[in-house]
Structure formats: structure tokens, C-alpha cells
């Protein structure tokens with residue numbers, strides 16, 4: 001088995017290996033060229049810090065890493081890991097990390113983070129063996145948004161012209177890598193923003209990705225909660241999405257608003273662990 005970084009990998013080989021590795025996954029994952037490109041751009045995946053395991057030149061396993069600078073610190077994100085079924089049980093994930101961690105350290109990375117489904121035993125065993133520890137429990141919801149009112153509220157605006165950098169005052173918790181401001185801004189043309197304004201100020205909002213069909217952020221300012229503003233935001237989303245299935249992934253578990261989400265049509269479908277490994 002040979003290990004090397006992936007900057008020279010043809011995208012079609014990568015796509016094929018991803019889809020074959022995820023063919024027996026907990027739920028259906030099938031990336032198209034468009035979705036893989038969107039993921040690479042959004043999550044800032046850098047193939048030069050991503051790693052492949054090659055058996056006689058065939059890509060048998062991979063870890064794709066994204067890269068961001070947070071608080072003057074270079075952080076990496078394991079965006080997707082897979083090993084072809086016929087190459088499993090050889091600890092390839094651990095061995096890929098043994099290869100890539102010195103490369104990341106050499107380039108000044110201070111941390112790697114990732115998410116893994118809580119029931120994915122081989123993945124969790126591999127990450128724990130590498131040294132990752134759990135930082136948060138996350139919840140993922142799916143459903144068709146119920147249209148609770150027929151009319152749009154007059155304070156609601158649905159727009160593709162938005163700025164995310166002045167909304168963090170509304171948050172209770174930091175979004176995960178895939179849902180953070182940079183990941184959303186990187187694919188701005190795919191995102192619709194729904195806002196609720198009071199006296200020209202945004203006090204509630206929702207970001208929806210029209211390609212992945214995922215709500216990437218939603219929040220209502222603390223002093224305006226329990227006034228049905230989130231219901232109005234999601235009612236507007238129902239107008240926008242129609243009958244489409246929508247996902248909201250990686251909500252911090254103790255503040256996810258499960259009751260509210262159930263009421264408007266969403267069901268919890270998986271829980272994930274967010275995990276981190278310090279390289280300092």
C-alpha cells in the first residue's frame with residue numbers, strides 16, 4: 001500500500017471511489033460532479049493536504065481535508081473519509097492519518113476536526129485510535145417543511161442578496177465547519193436567505209442551500225423568541241421549497257430546538273459526534 005497526497009488525482013476517480021466507499025453507508029450518499037465541486041469549494045478542501053491509499057496504483061481509500069484560518073490558527077477539517085469495501089479491516093484510515101499528520105504539522109496546522117455518525121463503529125474506532133476526542137454531540141433533521149400559514153408575513157424577505165458577517169450576535173452556539181459563515185459565503189450563488197426584520201434590523205434569519213437542499217443556519221435573537229418568528233421563517237421556506245425534502249444537519253444537541261422542528265415537519269434521523277485532534 002502506498003500513501004500520498006491527492007493534488008494529482010483525477011476528479012472522476014475521486015468521485016467514483018467516494019461513491020463506491022459509501023454504497024453500503026448508513027444512509028444513501030451519492031455525490032454528483034456538481035455536488036463534489038460544491039463541497040470542495042464550500043468546505044475549502046485542499047487536495048494537497050488530503051491523502052489517498054493506493055494499492056497497485058488503484059485508489060483504495062481517501063481522507064479529504066478542508067483548510068481554514070480561525071483566530072490566526074490554521075485548522076483542518078476531515079470533510080469525507082472512505083475505504084473501498086474490499087480494502088477494509090486493514091486499518092487504512094489510521095494508516096492514512098499516520099501519513100498525513102506529519103504533513104499537516106509541517107505546514108503549521110494546529111487542529112483537525114470532523115463529524116462522525118454516533119453508530120459508525122469502524123469510523124469512530126479509527127478516529128479514537130488516531131487520538132481524536134469528542135467535542136460536541138450534533139443532531140440532524142430531515143422532512144418536508146409544513147406550510148403553517150398561507151400568506152407570507154410582511155416582515156419577511158426572501159433574497160439572494162445577503163451578508164452573513166453581521167448576524168453572529170443572534171447565535172447561541174458556533175455552527176460546525178460545513179455551516180459556518182465562510183462555507184456559506186464560498187457558495188453564495190447557491191444560497192437563499194430568508195430574513196425577518198423589525199425596524200429595518202434583522203432579528204431572525206435562515207440560510208437555505210438550493211443545491212444540497214439544506215438549511216445551513218437559522219436563528220432568532222434571544223429577546224424575540226417565543227413570538228413565532230422562526231415559524232414565519234420556516235413558513236417562508238415552505239413557500240420557497242414547495243414539496244421538497246429538506247435537511248438541517250449538525251445542530252448542537254442541547255439547543256437544537258427539537259420540539260419546534262418536530263412541529264414544523266422535521267424528524268431526527270441521525271446524531272453525530274464532532275471530534276477534534278490537537279496537533280500543537
Ligand SMILES: CC(C)(COP(=O)(O)OP(=O)(O)OC[C@H]1O[C@@H](n2cnc3c(N)ncnc32)[C@H](O)[C@@H]1OP(=O)(O)O)[C@@H](O)C(=O)NCCC(=O)NCCS
Pocket residue numbers: 021022024025081082083084087088089090091092093094115116117120121122123125126129
Ligand atoms: C469508516 C471506514 C473509512 C473505516 O475503514 P477502515 O480504515 O478500513 O477501518 P477498519 O475496517 O480497519 O476498522 C477499524 C476498526 O473498526 C472495527 N470494525 C470494522 N467494522 C466493524 C463493524 N461492522 N462492527 C464493529 N467493529 C468494526 C475493526 O475491527 C477495527 O477495529 P480494531 O481497531 O479494534 O481492529 C470504512 O468503514 C468506510 O469507508 N465506511 C463507509 C464510509 C464511512 O463511514 N466513512 C466515514 C464517515 S465519518
